[in-house]
Amino acid sequence: MSDDSIGRAELQDAARKAFGEGGLGQDPATIWDLIVEMGWLGMTVPEELGGLGLGAEAQGVIHFELGRILAPGPVAAHMMVIEALVKAGRQDLIERAVAGELMTGSLRFATATEAGGTLSGTLNAVPDADTASELLVVTDSRVLLLPIGTNGITLTERPLWDKSRRLFDVTLSGVSADAGVELAGSNTASDLVAALKAHLLFALSADSLGGAEAALDMSVEYLKTRRQFDRPLAMFQALKHRAADMKTILASAEALLWTHASEGRTAPVTQPVKAGALKAHAARVYHAITEEAVQFHGGIGLTEEHQCHLYLKRATLNEALGGGADLWEEQAGRQIAAALLATA
Amino acid sequence: MAEASELETLRNEVRAWLVANAPATWRQESIDPDAFFRIQRDWFLKLVEGGYAVPHWPAEWPGGGRSLAEQKVIYEEMARADTPRLLLSFVSTYHAASTILECASKEQQERYLPAILKGETWCQGFSEPGAGSDLAGLRCRAERRGDVYVINGQKIWSTIAQYADKCLLLVRTSNEKAKQAGMTFLLCDMKTPGITVRPINQIHGDEEFAEIFFDEVEIPVSERIGAEGDGWAVAQATLASERGLTLLELSERMRGALVRIATLIRDTGRLDDAGVMRDFGRLATSVDATCALADQFLAWRIAGEEQVGQASLIKLRYSRVLREFTLLGLRLDDMDAQYHAPITFGGGMETGNWMADFMNSYAWTIAGGSDEVQRNIISERMLAMPREPKNWTIQGDAA
Numbered sequence: 222m223s224d225d226s227i228g229r230a231e232l233q234d235a236a237r238k239a240f241g242e243g244g245l246g247q248d249p250a251t252i253w254d255l256i257v258e259m260g261w262l263g264m265t266v267p268e269e270l271g272g273l274g275l276g277a278e279a280q281g282v283i284h285f286e287l288g289r290i291l292a293p294g295p296v297a298a299h300m301m302v303i304e305a306l307v308k309a310g311r312q313d314l315i316e317r318a319v320a321g322e323l324m325t326g327s328l329r330f331a332t333a334t335e336a337g338g339t340l341s342g343t344l345n346a347v348p349d350a351d352t353a354s355e356l357l358v359v360t361d362s363r364v365l366l367l368p369i370g371t372n373g374i375t376l377t378e379r380p381l382w383d384k385s386r387r388l389f390d391v392t393l394s395g396v397s398a399d400a401g402v403e404l405a406g407s408n409t410a411s412d413l414v415a416a417l418k419a420h421l422l423f424a425l426s427a428d429s430l431g432g433a434e435a436a437l438d439m440s441v442e443y444l445k446t447r448r449q450f451d452r453p454l455a456m457f458q459a460l461k462h463r464a465a466d467m468k469t470i471l472a473s474a475e476a477l478l479w480t481h482a483s484e485g486r487t488a489p490v491t492q493p494v495k496a497g498a499l500k501a502h503a504a505r506v507y508h509a510i511t512e513e514a515v516q517f518h519g520g521i522g523l524t525e526e527h528q529c530h531l532y533l534k535r536a537t538l539n540e541a542l543g544g545g546a547d548l549w550e551e552q553a554g555r556q557i558a559a560a561l562l563a564t565a
Numbered sequence: 566m567a568e569a570s571e572l573e574t575l576r577n578e579v580r581a582w583l584v585a586n587a588p589a590t591w592r593q594e595s596i597d598p599d600a601f602f603r604i605q606r607d608w609f610l611k612l613v614e615g616g617y618a619v620p621h622w623p624a625e626w627p628g629g630g631r632s633l634a635e636q637k638v639i640y641e642e643m644a645r646a647d648t649p650r651l652l653l654s655f656v657s658t659y660h661a662a663s664t665i666l667e668c669a670s671k672e673q674q675e676r677y678l679p680a681i682l683k684g685e686t687w688c689q690g691f692s693e694p695g696a697g698s699d700l701a702g703l704r705c706r707a708e709r710r711g712d713v714y715v716i717n718g719q720k721i722w723s724t725i726a727q728y729a730d731k732c733l734l735l736v737r738t739s740n741e742k743a744k745q746a747g748m749t750f751l752l753c754d755m756k757t758p759g760i761t762v763r764p765i766n767q768i769h770g771d772e773e774f775a776e777i778f779f780d781e782v783e784i785p786v787s788e789r790i791g792a793e794g795d796g797w798a799v800a801q802a803t804l805a806s807e808r809g810l811t812l813l814e815l816s817e818r819m820r821g822a823l824v825r826i827a828t829l830i831r832d833t834g835r836l837d838d839a840g841v842m843r844d845f846g847r848l849a850t851s852v853d854a855t856c857a858l859a860d861q862f863l864a865w866r867i868a869g870e871e872q873v874g875q876a877s878l879i880k881l882r883y884s885r886v887l888r889e890f891t892l893l894g895l896r897l898d899d900m901d902a903q904y905h906a907p908i909t910f911g912g913g914m915e916t917g918n919w920m921a922d923f924m925n926s927y928a929w930t931i932a933g934g935s936d937e938v939q940r941n942i943i944s945e946r947m948l949a950m951p952r953e954p955k956n957w958t959i960q961g962d963a964a
């Protein structure tokens with residue numbers, strides 16, 4: 222099956238049916254089981270390795286839809302690990318992962334150090350480490366997969382403002398490197414890490430724009446129903462124009478997302494800076510829209526019972542995960558300027 | 566979509582053709598309107614000869630029928646070769662061609678479209694002093710007398726009307742029905758007796774647009790597009806092309822012009838300034854997003870999936886990012902941007918004369934329906950937010 226035979230719209234439709242339209246507040250286990258059942262964890266795994274063999278566009282749709290319903294859970298980290306397993310050609314591990322055995326890793330690309338056969342360091346922003354079976358560990362020369370129960374690994378949950386995610390600090394001290402399997406050695410590690418960064422940053426971009434779309438839809442609907450001054454608030458041009466601006470930045474960020482995905486069809490996008498710039502852009506749009514969403518809702522938007530704040534918090538977390546805008550925009554600036562000046 | 570290798574072949578062809586044919590010294594020469602006119606006319610005719618003037622036209626026309634991907638390649642290469650932006654033929658190849666292709670009779674198409682490829686230029690006569698954003702309020706009057714319409718009234722802000730051979734003219738034929746229902750669309754020869762054109766200087770010094778006065782001007786009824794009273798609908802075709810179609814080329818040109826900012830950063834020794842590189846990276850990504858939206862818009866159009874408001878999305882995005890683009894140049898050029906430098910006529914939106922470019926960027930936030938008008942369209946037509954009530958009074962207004 223290729224990207225062309227299963228269209229974006231088709232997959233989106235399937236996802237919306239599966240997750241339900243008003244799918245907020247679903248139980249993490251239910252969503253996880255659904256994704257496993259549909260085979261979506263193996264979305265980008267080649268068919269000969271037991272996956273669906275779809276490309277970045279399909280991956281984007283799933284994360285977009287997960288973002289839209291503020292899906293809880295570690296899907297992005299898990300799919301990043303699967304990507305590593307695919308690149309390493311580890312069919313045995315892929316089968317376990319696609320079947321739903323959770324494998325996790327740092328959403329900040331934190332690294333451990335290796336000396337004398339032992340690993341040490343703290344990996345931050347590791348989702349759902351307490352229910353995972355395996356942990357992705359990146360050092361400056363290797364990429365390893367370790368059973369998370371290995372001696373010397375301790376987990377500390379770090380409660381977040383964003384309650385849709387659960388992140389852990391995972392500390393390694395005197396962990397035997399032999400306990401894990403090597404997915405990439407010194408020759409291939411940096412390429413693999415670059416590919417994983419690009420993969421995750423793209424997933425975060427899609428998650429951001431799915432959430433942004435939901436937050437904007439919700440706000441526009443609210444403005445149409447809420448009445449003040451004997452008219453729907455949606456009649457006030459001051460608010461209409463802000464909503465139009467939000468729609469506009471969302472539409473162009475979405476166009477950028479799908480362009481990025483289709484570029485990855487011919488040659489997988491393994492370029493972290495490009496994906497980083499996309500992520501910075503998408504998260505900025507998500508932030509802008511959710512910031513407006515709270516304001517558009519007035520007092521109710523500031524209450525815990527309303528959904529606005531869930532999007533707002535996830536948006537700001539998305540800005541930080543995978544590295545912030547300061548990092549990626551600077552790197553993109555340097556890279557683009559260098560390329561332009563080299564050919565000018 | 567064309568194969569990657571076919572696109573590469575096209576790219577090489579265009580590049581080689583441009584090396585042989587692109588004007589080289591036009592930036593230095595384009596310092597007065599006469600030179601502008603000559604350079605623009607010659608370059609357009611060259612492009613027609615080469616088959617690259619109207620890649621967005623249908624396949625029946627020489628040089629037309631290019632796919633989205635092929636059009637992009639052509640525009641990218643032109644931006645790369647720093648060719649003049651086609652301002653003189655802008656309205657003829659986009660606004661006039663789209664309107665004529667979509668709404669005019671076969672006979673009119675055969676009369677006007679080949680002439681465009683021979684260099685006939687058009688202007689757009691929609692706006693009036695009393696009818697800008699509220700275009701439906703226009704008053705320029707056309708009265709039917711036998712086989713002719715007799716025109717009396719005024720148009721304003723008409724881009725390059727002072728050079729134009731023909732005009733897309735929107736006039737009022739009736740005051741009886743709703744404002745929109747009394748409008749008619751005519752094709753007007755600018756050499757007809759009774760027409761006076763007066764150029765207007767813009768804030769950066771270019772005579773880009775002009776006023777047109779009509780005094781008992783006779784236009785044959787055969788020069789009408791659509792039926793009498795259908796002018797508003799025809800005008801929508803013109804505006805849709807202005808808002809959407811033109812922006813594929815213009816956003817590619819903006820992407821091509823990022824090199825100007827990169828060069829400015831290098832020449833002022835700030836390639837290692839993290840803050841500057843961050844602003845540049847952010848802008849370049851916004852430019853990419855604008856190009857992606859322009860592509861998306863054209864893809865929708867080609868697939869017949871265009872919806873109301875999509876052209877407004879791309880126009881609003883482009884106008885805002887162009888403003889950011891020129892403002893970054895203005896800031897980075899620091900004091901140098903403040904010293905008055907002659908403008909390059911027809912140099913496009915990003916000439917590297919940053920103060921002039923910044924001022925010129927208002928063309929896109931005001932012309933073709935201002936940003937505010939696009940926001941109205943997006944919110945009302947795409948987001949289905951209600952319109953304001955029509956009736957209003959202001960305390961103290963004469964009762």
Ligand SMILES: Cc1cc2nc3c(=O)[nH]c(=O)nc-3n(C[C@H](O)[C@H](O)[C@H](O)COP(=O)(O)OP(=O)(O)OC[C@H]3O[C@@H](n4cnc5c(N)ncnc54)[C@H](O)[C@@H]3O)c2cc1C
Nearest residue numbers: 689690691692697698722723724928931932933934935937
């Ligand atoms: C460079 C340039 C080239 C042009 N070329 C052409 C041309 O070739 N042919 C042609 O016919 N016209 C042309 N125009 C005219 C252009 O279409 C009008 O200037 C434009 O539609 C705005 O009209 P106006 O200037 O009368 O401003 P106004 O309509 O008076 O608007 C003034 C301000 O009020 C805002 N405003 C108006 N109505 C609303 C509303 N309902 N809600 C919120 N805000 C509102 C506007 O956005 C603007 O900020 C050109 C203009 C420029 C600047």
